[in-house]
Amino acid sequence: MTRFAEELARLWPEEEREGPLGLAVSGGPDSLALLLLAHETLPGGIAVASVDHGLRAEAAGEVALVEATCRARAIPFAALRVRVPPGNLQSRARDARYAALARWAHAAGCGALATAHHADDQAETLLMRLARGSGLAGLAGVRDHGFVPETDLPLVRPLLGWRKAELEALVLAAGIEPARDPTNEDAAFDRARVRRHLAKHDWLDAAALAASAGHLAEAWRAIEWYAQIDWEEMVLREGEGPDGPVWRYYANVPRAIQVETVRRIVAELGGQVTRAEAGRAADRLWRGENASLGGVLAVPGIERVEKIGVEMRVWRFRAEPARRVH
Known part of the structure; x- marks a missing residue:
């Protein structure tokens, strides 16, 4: 828990905290691990929201899982339902999700929002953007801190140094069976194909790729400063x-x-x-x-x-x- 607390303090210093930390929790192992770590680190200082995009029948059950997990720990919880407009499904879903989370966080008086992006996510993002010929801004990958799009609400990602396997182990050790999103294995999506490729080739080290994305993010911050x-x-x-x-x-x-x-x-x-x-x-x-x-x-x-x-x-x-x- 000390590891998580130190990273959270770096991204969201105690002297800047006003209101609870809002957590976006889907019911998957990564976000449930975020919930458990944050609850241990900030007892009574978090609030949780779970978003149903209306795209899968299983989503309602995943939201119910998060609600039950929060109820057992007396954590404030909100279920959010969004409508995803036609177009690039994953991109539009992301936009709708962040917009809903920002509205909820504002209403709940949250001082910041945290998401559960981790090192494996970072490695996948870097490989996908390399394949698309992205510039430095894209290759910098998922940033560890910033703002929720179109708002001034701080957005932090304290799990970028964690591997997916250790997050899943933490959840299972707590006796929680996480939800499994079938789209994570759907080869119709680029990320799922990249995930399979990483699993198949052990010379592609996800932690090293994530570290490279971090170095690129530092270079991008220098460019922003200049x-x-x-x-x-x-x-x-x-x-x-x-x-x-x-x-x-x-x-x-x-x-x-x-x-x-x-x-x-x-x-x-x-x-x-x-x-x-x-x-x-x-x-x-x-x-x-x-x-x-x-x-x-x-x-x-x-x-x-x-x-x-x-x-x-x-x-x-x-x-x-x-x-x-x-």
């Missing part, structure tokens, strides 16, 4: 043009930083672009070509900066002119 400095020191709002504000960017940093700054400028102008789109635009601008992205027109140039006495690349961004219809 991108913030780039924004503060190299981006200026020049004023108003005929189509709205004009932003000036002295773009003389590595491409990875440029991408983050370009995305932020586009967002300031009301647009939204992916890192891949921002990267292609940055490449065009670096070659001296105009770029259009997310309803924003970017025009490159080179100017002498008198303050430091050197010439620098300068990119100007403005909303694209409205199309005139004759």
Whole structure:
């Protein structure tokens, strides 16, 4: 239990805690282990929610299992039901789940939300993203802390250093038979195929892969830090043009930083672009070509900066002119 308590304290320091720790518990071995560890570490200081996505008949029984586990320990519990819209099933289910959990955590006065992602999840995520050619932001994998999407609610994952097998052993030792989600073995999903591959090839060490994802996450945090400095020191709002504000960017940093700054400028102008789109635009601008992205027109140039006495690349961004219809 000390191991869990130390990791939780690192991710959610005691002096920052206001309200109980909310736990997302599905009824599987990983999340039940999270429940047991958190209950031991923070007795009387946790609340639990379980989400039924309405996709499987077994889900109601899994929610009931979590409720019974909480009732036996006098832990506040809430059952949440969500509707998953059509589209990418796993992605839409994730979005719906986090939205429901955020609403519940706010209503319950939770100070943070914890999920049960572990080292094996991290290894699977890294392999899937490598196969898709993801950039550094994607290869950084599952972060150990952050915020619930679209909210300011802290999100912590204190089990990223734990293996799935040890979490399952902890649950079984407590006399609880966890639920088994059949989609975890369904080869129609990428993650299930990657999981089988890892199990089949012992030279692929999940703990080592998870550690690599952690190193990549550290590198990504460094890029985020540098991108913030780039924004503060190299981006200026020049004023108003005929189509709205004009932003000036002295773009003389590595491409990875440029991408983050370009995305932020586009967002300031009301647009939204992916890192891949921002990267292609940055490449065009670096070659001296105009770029259009997310309803924003970017025009490159080179100017002498008198303050430091050197010439620098300068990119100007403005909303694209409205199309005139004759």
